[in-house]
Amino acid sequence: MDLAALPLFVSESLSTTWLGKPVWMWIAFHILVAVLMAFDLGVLQRKAKDYGVRESLYLSAFYISLGLAFGVWVGWAISPKAGLEYLTGFVIEKSLSIDNIFVIAMIFGFFAIPRRQQYRVLFWGILAVIVLRGLMIGIGAALVQNFNWILYLFAAFLVVTGVKMLWGSDEHYNVEQNRLYRFMQRRFRITQEPHGDRFFVRLPDGKTGKLVLWATPLFVVLVMVNIADVIFAVDSVPAIFAITTDTFIVYTSNIFAILGLRALYFALAAMIDRFAYLKYALALVLIFIGSKIFLADMLGLAKIPPALSLGVTFAILGGGIGWSLWKTRRHQHPA
Secondary structure (H helix, E strand, O other): OOHHHHHHHHHHHHHOEEOOEEHHHHHHHHHHHHHHHHHHHHHHOOOOOOOOHHHHHHHHHHHHHHHHHHHHHHHHHOOHHHHHHHHHHHHHHHHHHHHHHHHHHHHHHHHOOOHHHHHHHHHHHHHHHHHHHHHHHHHHHHHHHHOOOHHHHHHHHHHHHHHHHHHOOOOOOOOOOOHHHHHHHHHOOEOOOOOOOOOEEEEEOOOOOOEEEEEOHHHHHHHHHHHHHHHHHHHHHHHHHOOOOOHHHHHHHHHHHHHOHHHHHHHHHHHHHHHOOHHHHHHHHHHHHHHHHHHHHHHOOOOOOHHHHHHHHHHHHHHHHHHHHHHOOOOOOOO
16 A cells, blocks of 8 residues: 555545444544553552542542533534433433442452452453443344334333332342352352452362462452343343434443443442432333333324433432432441
């Protein structure tokens, strides 16, 4: 290739459309994610440090602000409608991640993982979640593109899930009876005690005395946290597809909501019981997001306006958070 024609070739390649958006948008977004992950690993985790609730709140606010700023950019670079759809998806995914935090806290508590090791698990867990969410969104986008009727299936699933959350019994996540945990106990050599921040160690085998590879409790926790997120993604991915079928909006809103999950966990873990009633608000959000597809058909509309969806979502979640804080205002919490 002529070197003089190289800039034109690169420009045309970056302008090529992939999944409905120019390639440069996808590349720029993934560069931003890589920079944030490198910052997290290279700066925030460079020294073993136990971040407090205040620092975690600041870091969580930084990620949320960055996610909202990206939504503003989407509204400017693509369209105001796309910006509203992104913000709605981001708010829903961030809110649903709070429910995930409850389960993560139970897993860490069961295995008695120190806070400093929790940072390591959540970092690599989030990295794996980004890959898993990307695969699930890719599969969902392919299904929606080839079978448009599947949106109605997603919508019905969200309504049923929301109703079950709203009227179902308050069941707690039981780590000890978890099938995955029991399977790993049978199939893996797992040490009784953690070994710092290591996922695997070489120790003598109890029968032969030879050095063999053992998994540490930290690895078990990493696997269980990732599987828990996959289970929660079964709700969250259909929820965002019920808002928009634009793969770029679906993917970026999911990833930005996940990026701040680690900071959000440490910010809320100390006062997690203050959000005892949030699950009912999340249930109402799932019912609303699912039912609005059927409602649009009944009203003869192509889609419920994004601004209305965002407003209703904010109102429901705000009411749930406010009610939770009000009802638990007399609870005492550790510093």
